[in-house]
Amino acid sequence: MKILVAEDDARLRRNIVYILKKEYHHVAEAENGQDALDHTHTEIFDLVILDWMMPKLSGIEVCQQLRNAGFNGSILMLTARDDTDDIIKGLDSGADDYIVKPFKMEELLARVRALLRRKDKVIEQVIQIDHLQLHVDSRVFLYNNKVIDLTKNEFLLLEYLFMNKGRILTREQICIYIWGYDYDVSNNSLDALVKLVRKKIDDGQSKSHIQNIRGIGYKLRDNECFRQREKN
Incomplete structure (x- = not known):
């Protein structure tokens, strides 16, 4: 399984990447929206995790561009915004799910498992x-x-x-x-x-x-x- 984590908070990104690498075969990382988009041009990912607010391109913009380019993998949005209108905007842009910061890693892993199951991926149960x-x-x-x-x-x-x-x-x-x-x-x-x-x-x-x-x-x-x- 291939997962891309795009998050400009270096400490949070490292923690997410470390934990996901223990469950999945390959995890790439990006510190801004443009780098995330560039990664998707050279690799095929099963899941892309996007921070909402990132330099160069926001998570929303990356999500929209991915869907417009035909990306059919799962997209999980990380956001500090818990307003209903913002959440709807994120889902309408093409995200499959979202999680509001701050969150526990157990919740993130649960969302990841759920999204990958929808794609019929096999996870050690x-x-x-x-x-x-x-x-x-x-x-x-x-x-x-x-x-x-x-x-x-x-x-x-x-x-x-x-x-x-x-x-x-x-x-x-x-x-x-x-x-x-x-x-x-x-x-x-x-x-x-x-x-x-x-x-x-x-x-x-x-x-x-x-x-x-x-x-x-x-x-x-x-x-x-x-x-x-x-x-x-």
Whole structure:
């Protein structure tokens, strides 16, 4: 799958690109409307994410030009405008959906999945590690085929770890995914959340599924770690 992210806020753009790269094969980025349009001339994208207000060309102008040129992929608009007339203008310009800033990354990912499903794209819906199973669409988590009750943030933590199984995630990346890019929570809040999740998925085992990487963040142990543990 190919996704283009056009956003002039560098920090927000980097966060969106990082998270999408963990789910999809290819993500390109642009810092203004003209660069976004140029990208679409050389590559075919399944989804284009456009910030409404960008230098050179606005998201609305890029959207209109793409549709006029016959682009049939999905278009998601990022906007700080929540006025009904503005939203209608964005949809009338050819956007398939919109999301109002500030937003949480979980909401963005949900919109992306929905748009790509409409295009009949295949997304991994069930992720299994050892005896743990996470169902992305239905937001259900199973331990030995038994449903485990999770709060919204507990599920988001596991979802992000599962999507990046075996990879080290920094505290900042995890916090952005759970609480949004403008999050205002302490490290203690994340540690407390991890502790609660461990109690629900570790079942008293000596080695937790969620590994603490000192000074960096956390990672989910992969299948090989559990196979080695069972042999020892």
